[in-house]
Amino acid sequence: MKEDTLIEVQGLQKVYSGKRSLFTPSKKVTAVKDVSFSIRKGETFGLIGESGSGKTTVGRMILRLIEPTNGSIIYNGQSLRDLSNKEMTSLRKEIQIVFQDSGSAFNPRKTIGAQIAHPLKKFGENQDPQFIHQQVLKMLEVVGLRADFFHRYPHELSGGQRQRAGIARALILKPKFLVLDEPVAALDVSVKAQIINLLIDLQKEFQLTYLFIAHNLDLVAYFCNRVAVLSKGEVIETSSTIDLFNNPKHEMTKKLLSSILTLEGDLGEVYKKRSVI
Ligand SMILES: Nc1ncnc2c1ncn2[C@@H]1O[C@H](COP(=O)(O)OP(=O)(O)OP(=O)(O)O)[C@@H](O)[C@H]1O
Ligand SMILES: [Mg+2]
Structure with a gap:
C-alpha cells in the first residue's frame, strides 16, 4: 500500500441471499462481483454507474454496514474485515456516510x-x-x-x-473519510451546486477524503480527482477525471458522459467555470 493511500479495496464481492421471508425460496443476487480501487488521502474519488450497478453496496461494505462475501478493505494500513467489533467501533468515528435518501436517513x-x-x-x-x-x-x-x-x-x-x-x-x-452516496441526486439543480460547494469547502477545512457515489458524470468533472466506472458489479474503467473525459474507453462510460450535455442552469455555469477539463 502506497503511503498516500487512505483506503484500498481489493476483489470486493457481495452476494445477497435474496431471502425476503421464511416462506419464499431464496434467490441469490450477486450485487458486486469484483471491485478494486484505492483512494488517496485528501482526494475525491468518484464511483459512478447506472442504477443497480452495486454502488451503494460497495459504499456500505466499506463502512461494514454490510458484510462482504469476499475481498479486502484496507484502511490506513489496517484490514477492516479483520478488526474486532471493539476495534471497529473506534474506527467508526473516522469513517462516516451521507446517505442517498435524506428523507429516510432521519x-x-x-x-x-x-x-x-x-x-x-x-x-x-x-x-x-x-x-x-x-x-x-x-x-x-x-x-x-x-x-x-x-x-x-x-x-x-x-x-x-x-x-x-x-x-x-x-x-x-x-471523521477523516466520508462516503457520499448520491448526496445531491434528489435535489434541484441550484441546491445541488450549493451542497457540492459546501462539500468542497468542508473538504479543505477538515482535510477530508471523499468517496463520491453518483449515477452519472455531470458533477464528476467539477468535484472528483479520479473515477471508477461500475457496471453490473464490476469496475470497467478507472482513471483520472481528465483522462476519463478526454478519452473514455468503454461504451458505458461514453453513455454516462452524454448525460453531461443536458446540463442546464446554475450548475452548468458552475461546471463551466470550475471544470477541470
Ligand atoms: N438487501 C438486498 N437483498 C437482495 N438484493 C439486493 C439488496 N440490496 C441491493 N440488492 C440488489 O443489488 C444490486 C445492487 O444494488 P445497489 O443498491 O448497490 O445499487 P446502486 O448502484 O446503488 O443503485 P442506485 O443507483 O439505484 O442507488 C441491485 O440489483 C439490487 O436490487
Ligand atoms: Mg445506490
Whole structure:
C-alpha cells in the first residue's frame, strides 16, 4: 500500500441471499462481483454507474454496514474485515456516510439536533450534555443551518436543508473519510451546486477524503480527482477525471458522459467555470 493511500479495496464481492421471508425460496443476487480501487488521502474519488450497478453496496461494505462475501478493505494500513467489533467501533468515528435518501436517513420522530448529537452520544469521549449541545450548534453553523433548526423535525426541512443536516451528522465525530452516496441526486439543480460547494469547502477545512457515489458524470468533472466506472458489479474503467473525459474507453462510460450535455442552469455555469477539463 502506497503511503498516500487512505483506503484500498481489493476483489470486493457481495452476494445477497435474496431471502425476503421464511416462506419464499431464496434467490441469490450477486450485487458486486469484483471491485478494486484505492483512494488517496485528501482526494475525491468518484464511483459512478447506472442504477443497480452495486454502488451503494460497495459504499456500505466499506463502512461494514454490510458484510462482504469476499475481498479486502484496507484502511490506513489496517484490514477492516479483520478488526474486532471493539476495534471497529473506534474506527467508526473516522469513517462516516451521507446517505442517498435524506428523507429516510432521519427518524421522523426525533429532532434534527438530537439526531446530529446521536453519534457523539454513542461514540464521543466527552459526554457532558452542555458540550454535546454546543458541538451540535457549531456543526449546524458549519453546514449553513441556523441554530433554530436544532429543534425542528425532519419533515420541517427542505431536501437541501435535510442533506445539510445529514452532512452535519456525518461530520460531528470529526471523521477523516466520508462516503457520499448520491448526496445531491434528489435535489434541484441550484441546491445541488450549493451542497457540492459546501462539500468542497468542508473538504479543505477538515482535510477530508471523499468517496463520491453518483449515477452519472455531470458533477464528476467539477468535484472528483479520479473515477471508477461500475457496471453490473464490476469496475470497467478507472482513471483520472481528465483522462476519463478526454478519452473514455468503454461504451458505458461514453453513455454516462452524454448525460453531461443536458446540463442546464446554475450548475452548468458552475461546471463551466470550475471544470477541470
Ligand atoms: N438487501 C438486498 N437483498 C437482495 N438484493 C439486493 C439488496 N440490496 C441491493 N440488492 C440488489 O443489488 C444490486 C445492487 O444494488 P445497489 O443498491 O448497490 O445499487 P446502486 O448502484 O446503488 O443503485 P442506485 O443507483 O439505484 O442507488 C441491485 O440489483 C439490487 O436490487
Ligand atoms: Mg445506490
